[in-house]
Amino acid sequence: MLPTFICDTYEVFINAKNCHDMLSTSMTTTPIQREIDRRRTFAIISHPDAGKTTLTEKLLLYGGAIHTAGAVKSKKAAKSATSDWMSIEKERGISVASSVMQFEYAGCRFNLLDTPGHNDFSEDTYRTLTAADCAVMLVDIAKGVEPQTIKLFQVCKTRGIPIVTFVNKMDRDGREPMEVLDEIENVLGIPTTPVNYPVGMGKQFRGVFDLASKKLFQFDKTASQGAKQAEAIEVDLHGSEVASWIGEAGQAELIESLELIQEAGNPFSMNAFLAGEISPVFFGSAMNNFGIGPFLEKFYQLCPAPRPRPTELGEHDPHASPFSGFVFKIQANMDPKHRDRIAFVRICSGKFERGMKALNTRSGRKISMDRSLNFFASERINIEEAYSGDILGLWDSGHLRIGDTISEKKDIKFVGMPTFSPEIFVRIRLADPMKRKQLMKGLEQLSDEGAVQLLNHYDKSRVEPILGAVGWLQIEVVKHRLQAEYNVNAEIERLPYQEARWIFGEGFDPKNIVRPGSVACLRDLEDRPLILFDNKWTRFRVEEKLKDGFDFVAAVQPGRKQ
Numbered sequence: 336m337l338p339t340f341i342c343d344t345y346e347v348f349i350n351a352k353n354c355h356d357m358l359s360t361s362m363t364t365t366p367i368q369r370e371i372d373r374r375r376t377f378a379i380i381s382h383p384d385a386g387k388t389t390l391t392e393k394l395l396l397y398g399g400a401i402h403t404a405g406a407v408k409s410k411k412a413a414k415s416a417t418s419d420w421m422s423i424e425k426e427r428g429i430s431v432a433s434s435v436m437q438f439e440y441a442g443c444r445f446n447l448l449d450t451p452g453h454n455d456f457s458e459d460t461y462r463t464l465t466a467a468d469c470a471v472m473l474v475d476i477a478k479g480v481e482p483q484t485i486k487l488f489q490v491c492k493t494r495g496i497p498i499v500t501f502v503n504k505m506d507r508d509g510r511e512p513m514e515v516l517d518e519i520e521n522v523l524g525i526p527t528t529p530v531n532y533p534v535g536m537g538k539q540f541r542g543v544f545d546l547a548s549k550k551l552f553q554f555d556k557t558a559s560q561g562a563k564q565a566e567a568i569e570v571d572l573h574g575s576e577v578a579s580w581i582g583e584a585g586q587a588e589l590i591e592s593l594e595l596i597q598e599a600g601n602p603f604s605m606n607a608f609l610a611g612e613i614s615p616v617f618f619g620s621a622m623n624n625f626g627i628g629p630f631l632e633k634f635y636q637l638c639p640a641p642r643p644r645p646t647e648l649g650e651h652d653p654h655a656s657p658f659s660g661f662v663f664k665i666q667a668n669m670d671p672k673h674r675d676r677i678a679f680v681r682i683c684s685g686k687f688e689r690g691m692k693a694l695n696t697r698s699g700r701k702i703s704m705d706r707s708l709n710f711f712a713s714e715r716i717n718i719e720e721a722y723s724g725d726i727l728g729l730w731d732s733g734h735l736r737i738g739d740t741i742s743e744k745k746d747i748k749f750v751g752m753p754t755f756s757p758e759i760f761v762r763i764r765l766a767d768p769m770k771r772k773q774l775m776k777g778l779e780q781l782s783d784e785g786a787v788q789l790l791n792h793y794d795k796s797r798v799e800p801i802l803g804a805v806g807w808l809q810i811e812v813v814k815h816r817l818q819a820e821y822n823v824n825a826e827i828e829r830l831p832y833q834e835a836r837w838i839f840g841e842g843f844d845p846k847n848i849v850r851p852g853s854v855a856c857l858r859d860l861e862d863r864p865l866i867l868f869d870n871k872w873t874r875f876r877v878e879e880k881l882k883d884g885f886d887f888v889a890a891v892q893p894g895r896k897q
């Protein structure tokens with residue numbers, strides 16, 4: 336049964352004062368259950384430059400995890416990361432420190448997962464989303480919905496992850512808020528429902544009108560340029576203060592827009608939101624903190640506590656007592672001083688205590704969890720205890736794989752960690768053919784780790800292996816790691832394919848579809864045929880030709896057979 340705070344009206348936003356209020360109305364009673372129910376695990380998705388780093392930092396500021404904004408990273412330094420190994424390491428060092436950030440707000444414990452974007456867009460980004468219970472989609476008011484937003488939105492949508500929208504950079508002259516809401520609805524196909532509405536645009540933007548309480552809050556513009564929290568005072572929507580702020584015509588226009596939203600806007604429904612069918616929208620400026628407080632005041636009520644996760648035997652309850660979780664990311668040699676391998680585990684049920692024993696339910700191997708790292712710390716600190724919803728960094732001696740379940744009970748196996756179809760393909764050539772053995776060892780290990788997909792020729796030959804990736808940085812990292820860790824100098828040749836689909840069905844014969852140059856047939860490491868296309872039009876043509884009898888799949892679950 337859903338706790339009572341999950342109701343179908345805006346009132347959800349004004350009843351609870353904090354997380355404890357919400358929990359006092361819920362059905363959970365034991366201390367462990369209460370710890371679980373106050374977890375909020377989410378990720379921010381956006382196109383590069385929409386302000387993800389800035390918003391992250393401001394959430395940490397409001398959550399008390401940092402005391403002055405400007406502390407998380409030097410953006411300019413991080414952005415210079417392109418292709419040289421030193422800067423990849425540097426960038427990695429930065430994202431390691433911030434792979435999972437924790438902060439407290441209103442009695443809730445937030446886990447904010449870092450989803451790298453831009454240059455380092457990779458499969459990691461997709462996989463990280465599998466560990467989140469909610470996503471905040473950040474949209475730049477001037478740029479609207481951008482290509483990477485669309486990709487990440489689609490991943491969230493297929494996984495049923497609820498999405499809250501934050502329209503950022505309201506302090507810049509952008510587009511009309513209504514126009515951006517329309518664009519989100521039209522391009523992404525998700526209805527929106529504003530939770531608040533901006534007052535003023537560009538330099539005049541200094542407030543938001545809260546649609547639930549019907550209160551208008553004006554921010555203090557002297558708020559130390561975003562380094563400290565922005566104070567807000569309530570002002571009368573119809574009063575002279577607003578008229579002198581945005582002009583009488585602006586005030587009349589604002590009142591009209593608000594009436595329009597209240598009368599004709601999409602009604603908010605908590606159930607539709609949790610099903611990923613509607614997106615509540617907030618407006619603000621992460622840079623100067625306007626709108627961050629109003630966002631957090633609602634977000635902790637919107638973002639769901641850990642929810643049941645699918646296993647081979649059905650849904651697994653986050654309150655169930657055995658500890659369980661799945662590996663969603665593996666990162667090797669994060670710290671060159673340690674040369675180690677860390678598996679990131681999303682806890683899906685129960686309580687973790689350092690030193691406890693569990694099983695890798697795929698291999699049956701026992702794991703002793705003595706070394707579990709906290710990532711939001713400059714020093715590596717061991718986590719002593721954690722709960723369903725939290726992320727653990729487990730030291731791994733090389734036996735864990737992406738998608739593995741770690742559990743105290745052997746029959747729990749989480750499903751839903753698909754392999755996504757790559758979009759970048761390269762052929763690997765060796766400068767020194769004597770290094771072939773090291774090359775294959777390196778590629779197999781990197782592929783196991785999920786750093787890149789190793790693909791075989793359809794006839795299973797491995798002369799000049801082919802790699803597939805979602806982002807170019809994956810290929811660069813693999814090239815550097817082959818050199819640094821396996822002493823292999825690999826030459827990379829980009830292949831002219833942009834899309835791939837697994838093909839499932841009886842009697843597939845690549846001879847029927849091969850058009851030299853525009854299509855290629857390969858196999859993945861589980862021997863499943865994969866077709867590469869030079870562009871989407873070729874794919875459409877091939878899919879059309881074979882649509883009776885064959886399934887074309889963009890993301891495949893491990894173990895799926897022909």
Ligand code: G4P
Nearest residue numbers: 383384385386387388389410503504505506507620621622
């Ligand atoms: P990202 O992580 O999504 O790539 O974006 P990031 O936060 O790095 O922000 C990208 C640029 O947008 C930065 O400017 C940042 O200061 C700016 N920005 C973020 N939020 C806001 C906002 O609410 N309003 C305005 N006007 N700008 C915002 P930059 O010049 O690239 O970097 P910096 O010199 O500010 O560090």
